[in-house]
């Protein structure tokens with residue numbers, strides 16, 4: 001079983017990353033850490049707890065991390081996730097929070113205490129991960145891999161040059177990508193194709209289970225926003241696709257490439273500059289996802305939601 005810490009900014013697709021990880025027999029979630037991104041630090045923290053309440057898993061510790069990027073001012077994405085960060089349905093109150101430690105102390109303590117190596121799965125800006133590595137470099141020996149949602153080779157969604165998570169905290173991303181740790185980069189090239197379509201959302205609504213009946217309208221909100229802004233025919237489940245790789249590696253096709261993070265560009269802040277043809281001859285630093293098995297992913301995702309209906 002793979003041990004993971006999920007570092008997220010819920011967020012509709014972060015919510016499904018939590019659900020997929022906690023439904024899986026292949027994964028043990030040691031804890032959830034939150035970061036400001038899709039919404040403020042306060043909102044992403046309480047949203048993580050609301051999701052755990054929805055699926056009856058308040059035993060999972062949740063630690064709040066940074067409220068802003070390392071150097072930049074926080075930018076959020078209310079146009080995609082709403083003013084709450086999880087608009088579209090009423091989630092349960094954020095009761096039963098288990099930890100008060102700061103996220104970076106949770107990450108450092110958990111890793112140092114773990115006998116086995118742990119997977120870090122960041123699905124928001126990389127602030128918490130970067131600062132944890134800087135504060136306690138010894139944790140590097142305890143990290144099996146960083147499987148992150150962020151960036152893209154060819155695609156973008158927040159500016160013409162950048163994906164949201166990397167755009168928000170490019171300095172943190174630079175620290176992580178230059179850390180020497182094994183990185184799997186699950187970016188928009190694949191996640192924009194990891195769609196739950198409007199038909200899939202209708203299906204989830206028709207089940208009318210205690211969890212699916214809440215998830216369906218949330219996903220409808222998210223899908224409508226993605227249709228309006230990007231012309232997508234449904235909800236791109238970016239963050240859960242990163243989790244799915246830990247359950248079934250055959251879902252993603254990866255290529256080992258060199259990725260630089262743009263922190264200085266006039267128009268390209270946060271771009272993941274990927275040397276797809278090996279032009280620079282720089283040593284690769286990331287396994288970059290270039291293709292996906294959509295059907296396998298969809299089955300996993302829908303089954304995970306249905307799993308919590310039955311509990």
Ligand code: BDR
Nearest residue numbers: 011013014123164165238
């Ligand atoms: C990423 O940005 C956020 O809005 C989503 O939760 C996802 O992590 C996609 O660019």
Ligand code: CA
Nearest residue numbers: 011014123124
């Ligand atoms: Ca996210």
